[in-house]
Amino acid sequence: MSIPVQNIYHLLTYAWDQLDEAEEVAVTAEPADSLLDLLGRVLVQGTTHVLKRGLARDYVPEVELTGRLRGKLLLSESIRQQTLITGRGWCAFDELSHDVPVNRLLKSALYHLLTAPELARSLRREIRALYVRLADVTLVAVPDLRVYDQVVLHRHTAHYRLLLSVCQLVHEEVLLTQTAGERLFRNFTGNEKRMAALFERFVRNFYRRRQKDYQVASETLAWAVVPATEAAKAVLPAMQTDVSLTSATRKLIIDCKYYRKALKQHYNQDKIISTHLYQLYAYVQHAQRQYPARPVDGLLLYPVVASQLRHSYQLLDTVHRLRVATVNLNQSWQGVEAELLGLLG
Numbered sequence: 001m002s003i004p005v006q007n008i009y010h011l012l013t014y015a016w017d018q019l020d021e022a023e024e025v026a027v028t029a030e031p032a033d034s035l036l037d038l039l040g041r042v043l044v045q046g047t048t049h050v051l052k053r054g055l056a057r058d059y060v061p062e063v064e065l066t067g068r069l070r071g072k073l074l075l076s077e078s079i080r081q082q083t084l085i086t087g088r089g090w091c092a093f094d095e096l097s098h099d100v101p102v103n104r105l106l107k108s109a110l111y112h113l114l115t116a117p118e119l120a121r122s123l124r125r126e127i128r129a130l131y132v133r134l135a136d137v138t139l140v141a142v143p144d145l146r147v148y149d150q151v152v153l154h155r156h157t158a159h160y161r162l163l164l165s166v167c168q169l170v171h172e173e174v175l176l177t178q179t180a181g182e183r184l185f186r187n188f189t190g191n192e193k194r195m196a197a198l199f200e201r202f203v204r205n206f207y208r209r210r211q212k213d214y215q216v217a218s219e220t221l222a223w224a225v226v227p228a229t230e231a232a233k234a235v236l237p238a239m240q241t242d243v244s245l246t247s248a249t250r251k252l253i254i255d256c257k258y259y260r261k262a263l264k265q266h267y268n269q270d271k272i273i274s275t276h277l278y279q280l281y282a283y284v285q286h287a288q289r290q291y292p293a294r295p296v297d298g299l300l301l302y303p304v305v306a307s308q309l310r311h312s313y314q315l316l317d318t319v320h321r322l323r324v325a326t327v328n329l330n331q332s333w334q335g336v337e338a339e340l341l342g343l344l345g
Helices: 005-015 019-024 035-053 075-080 101-114 121-134 158-173 192-210 230-234 274-290 333-342
Strands: 058-066 089-097 174-176 183-185 215-217 243-246 251-256 263-266 269-272 296-304 310-314 321-328
Touching: 005 019, 005 035, 005 158, 005 192, 005 333, 019 158, 035 101, 035 121, 035 158, 075 089, 101 121, 101 158, 158 174, 192 215, 192 243, 192 251, 192 333, 251 274, 269 274, 274 296, 274 321, 321 333
Parallel strands: 251 296, 296 321
Antiparallel strands: 058 089, 174 183, 215 243, 243 251, 263 269, 310 321
């Protein structure tokens, strides 16, 4: 599925829920850009922005052999090494430093980009110029990705959010080859499992941001069954929607399916994928019991870069509808937004 690089970036910023930061670090892809190039442009713009505001700093614990008392004297260590007879001692103190986790992750991502052979040459020069300005930050060539979950941003470092998301994507997607340290960028758009999760988060955050009529969430629906035993209850799977839009007068359940084709060939005829329709039907039926005061509609939503799909079905003896639709990601971003908003009609 071929999606323009600029649109992939929009998908990412919505999925990360970082639109405000993306507008602050406005980046437009060049016609020949790969995804790696576009991420490089984001890091160039974002790092330049951070350097203008001032790199994040924090107090970092240091230990130093010194002739003047600083912080806490490590007496036992100084006696063990017999440094006191020379008029020096080991001291532990906190020093304000740029060598903090957020800057280490940023420098590491810039380093990975510099060593990626696929990166555009002009971008490589810009990244190298920024990289040398982080000379007082430790290079962690292969960071532990768990560090990203441990980083805590506060008011003075909130502008790092988008940068750290891009850094994490770079670290996840740059692979060490078997050759001498050469790095290759694995284009994650070929990974359908990751793209499916990205598509779902994008749709949910898009509707949360771009319309005011509905509350948007992923919700767990109650099964309309009575388990015979506690053991039977324990093995029931969760019935969790991808996107639920709820207003005082209507409810819409969207099931996002990242498939290359929305229809499947069956005896040489295109058919809706039955398991997808069954799942959506079950969601609507159970939500109808849970929310009897309002109509509940269901929408199967697929991305498409070629032809559009719009089908609607009325459930017998009810006001509820099931719809199957696509959103064309191979168009201007304004067109993508208009198409998604039009599906709420």
